[in-house]
Amino acid sequence: xxxILSRLMLVVFVLVLAGGCGQEQTITGPGPVAAPPxxxxxxxxxxxxxxxxxxxxxxxxxxxxxxxxAKKPTPPxxxxxxxxxxxxxxxxxxxxAMAEPHFVNPHNREAADLGMEEKxxxxxxxxxxxxxxxxxxxxxxxxxxxxxxWRWANEDGRSAVKLVGTDLGKRxxxxxxxxxxxxxxxxxxxxxxxxxxxLYELCxxxxxxxxxxxxxxxPYLTIEGFDSALAQPLQEMVGEQGRGxxxxxxxxxxxxxxxxxxxVQVGKATKEGREWYGFSTRLALSGYPFAIRAAVKxxxxxxxxxxxxxxFEAAKQSAASQHPAAGDAGGGWKRLETQGDxxxxxxxxxxxxxxxxxxxxxxxxxxxxxxxxxxxxxxxxVEVYLP
Numbered sequence: 001x002x003x004i005l006s007r008l009m010l011v012v013f014v015l016v017l018a019g020g021c022g023q024e025q026t027i028t029g030p031g032p033v034a035a036p037p038x039x040x041x042x043x044x045x046x047x048x049x050x051x052x053x054x055x056x057x058x059x060x061x062x063x064x065x066x067x068x069x070a071k072k073p074t075p076p077x078x079x080x081x082x083x084x085x086x087x088x089x090x091x092x093x094x095x096x097a098m099a100e101p102h103f104v105n106p107h108n109r110e111a112a113d114l115g116m117e118e119k120x121x122x123x124x125x126x127x128x129x130x131x132x133x134x135x136x137x138x139x140x141x142x143x144x145x146x147x148x149x150w151r152w153a154n155e156d157g158r159s160a161v162k163l164v165g166t167d168l169g170k171r172x173x174x175x176x177x178x179x180x181x182x183x184x185x186x187x188x189x190x191x192x193x194x195x196x197x198x199l200y201e202l203c204x205x206x207x208x209x210x211x212x213x214x215x216x217x218x219p220y221l222t223i224e225g226f227d228s229a230l231a232q233p234l235q236e237m238v239g240e241q242g243r244g245x246x247x248x249x250x251x252x253x254x255x256x257x258x259x260x261x262x263x264v265q266v267g268k269a270t271k272e273g274r275e276w277y278g279f280s281t282r283l284a285l286s287g288y289p290f291a292i293r294a295a296v297k298x299x300x301x302x303x304x305x306x307x308x309x310x311x312f313e314a315a316k317q318s319a320a321s322q323h324p325a326a327g328d329a330g331g332g333w334k335r336l337e338t339q340g341d342x343x344x345x346x347x348x349x350x351x352x353x354x355x356x357x358x359x360x361x362x363x364x365x366x367x368x369x370x371x372x373x374x375x376x377x378x379x380x381x382v383e384v385y386l387p
Contacts, residue, residue: 131168144228150191161191186222196286220385227258234262240273256295256380265376278366285360291387293337295329299376306336309364315355322368
């Protein structure tokens, strides 16, 4: 009997134990407890998603759209400004974001030797501060002086320079100083290197009333007006006519539009050959349609011409083109100009010679003197314009 009771108790114990284990198993099953998180969803292949189309902006190469299709200038690519901000606010945001001056190309030995990097950075911030404080005359003077240095900035630096210069020009235009606005816009275009592209961007940025106030006729920017504190006399670039020593200086008694012009006085030609007096520059041969003009005055009438020099780095080629007088500029001045589309002219010439002009630069602008007697020439108002 005792053995039977022991066996019965053992059976009951086993049944109770089995029932408890079954209840514990239900804790992990369906019930009020939250289900485990789903496996992470795999990302779709990048190729399957069409990226949004970026705004079309002007490029340095290839044929570009006409002026009315040109897009507005963009802020520096590394720190894009919110699109809802106005130009003044974008300038303030850009200047505030410049923690370090990384404008000057470190491979440019001349710029490095002058210690320009820190100077450019400080000057740019100071120009923006002066413009924002209403000290427009000093801001413009500082900006024009810096334009020659800022040509050696990297792409981000040139974008910031364009932004500050455009803001300064708009402030001057709003204040009724049309001449000052044109000086600011021209300095910004020169500093950008691609002055033609900048001119198209500026045409798109300004409203109809501002454009009409700034340019009663064709839109243009000044390449050299010989008015800035850094203006230099013309240099002899080629001298093959045996004219002897020339006198080259800035003349504040004779000027087309500004306060002075560049004067060169030469003796009688005793040899055949070329005679060029001009200045060096660095302007991209843009794919936009454009032309260059200048005003020249002579003591004696002659067949003086406008010379444009080019360099094509990739093709390791150089070239030059000469352009005769195209009409009267008033006040005893005559107009020299390239006429037509300069890019197309150079493209057609380069194609015949078997090289590409996509990275072409305009490197010199000069007066090409004809054979003849002693003479005096004055050069002024060298401009890029839309044909």
